[in-house]
Amino acid sequence: MTEEQIKHLSQVLKLDLSAYHPQQLQRLITAFMQRNDFPNLDILISALRSNPKLRQHLLDNLGINITQFFRDPQIWDILAKEILPDLLKEFKSLRVWSAGCSIGKEPYSLAALLYHLAPQGAHTIIATDIDEAALNHAKKGEYPADDMKEIPPIYRPLFTVQNGLIVVPPTLRKFVQFRRLDLLSDPYPQGIHLLVCRNLLIYFRPEVKPRIFHSFAQSLLKGGVLFLGASEVLLNPSAYGFEPLQFGFYRRV
Numbered sequence: 001m002t003e004e005q006i007k008h009l010s011q012v013l014k015l016d017l018s019a020y021h022p023q024q025l026q027r028l029i030t031a032f033m034q035r036n037d038f039p040n041l042d043i044l045i046s047a048l049r050s051n052p053k054l055r056q057h058l059l060d061n062l063g064i065n066i067t068q069f070f071r072d073p074q075i076w077d078i079l080a081k082e083i084l085p086d087l088l089k090e091f092k093s094l095r096v097w098s099a100g101c102s103i104g105k106e107p108y109s110l111a112a113l114l115y116h117l118a119p120q121g122a123h124t125i126i127a128t129d130i131d132e133a134a135l136n137h138a139k140k141g142e143y144p145a146d147d148m149k150e151i152p153p154i155y156r157p158l159f160t161v162q163n164g165l166i167v168v169p170p171t172l173r174k175f176v177q178f179r180r181l182d183l184l185s186d187p188y189p190q191g192i193h194l195l196v197c198r199n200l201l202i203y204f205r206p207e208v209k210p211r212i213f214h215s216f217a218q219s220l221l222k223g224g225v226l227f228l229g230a231s232e233v234l235l236n237p238s239a240y241g242f243e244p245l246q247f248g249f250y251r252r253v
């Protein structure tokens with residue numbers, strides 16, 4: 001994939017692909033072309049110009065929306081037993097940001113925790129993603145009933161099952177606001193107590209990460225917590241105004 005092709009693809013997708021990991025991008029696009037019978041990238045790019053559905057389809061594939069309720073449950077256990085109780089002692093109602101929320105399982109897991117720990121709080125969970133299709137699914141709040149196994153037993157009664165689907169009930173939905181936000185170009189929400197950005201930064205080139213971590217630090221209030229994915233580490237947290245807490249958690253100092 002040449003730089004020129006990445007530039008054209010970025011224009012047609014309205015997405016800054018130069019920030020993404022080149023090998024990973026190449027692998028995802030090659031797999032997409034093979035699955036959809038495009039013989040080369042230039043033909044794909046010209047098809048994308050006139051076909052918004054194909055554009056959306058490719059975006060869905062690039063984002064790799066893989067997600068789960070309570071992904072990495074041992075770490076969510078630390079969130080439930082230590083991080084959130086500490087935050088709730090200091091701030092009665094929490095403003096949480098789930099950045100790269102995919103189809104909504106992450107913000108609804110956060111909603112379940114907050115409902116469980118502090119149901120009276122006027123919490124807000126801002127759930128953002130670049131992918132409109134994922135956000136539309138998220139807003140619907142319906143998932144195969146089989147996904148209930150991802151939810152730890154203690155929280156299962158907070159979700160409803162209807163006609164073979166998990167349906168997120170209004171008690172949890174009321175906390176969550178979905179909106180489209182490109183982490184590479186849009187302004188970030190401010191005044192955040194807990195910033196959850198998991199399994200997204202791994203797609204970005206190392207060079208773009210410092211800018212993102214600086215902006216995360218600005219989004220968070222003092223004492224607020226950044227929660228990263230299990231394979232993401234913030235090297236040199238003090239350079240951004242963070243101190244390490246537990247594995248995967250960093251406090252804004």
Ligand SMILES: C[S@@+](CC[C@H](N)C(=O)[O-])C[C@H]1O[C@@H](n2cnc3c(N)ncnc32)[C@H](O)[C@@H]1O
Pocket residue numbers: 063064065066067068071099100101102103106128129130131134181182183184197198199200203229
């Ligand atoms: C692998 S999913 C992770 C979902 C969830 N955070 C989790 O850990 O289960 C990564 C998400 O990041 C989103 N994404 C990719 N690039 C993005 C960008 N530039 N801005 C915002 N979201 C982006 C994708 O659309 C996708 O939904």
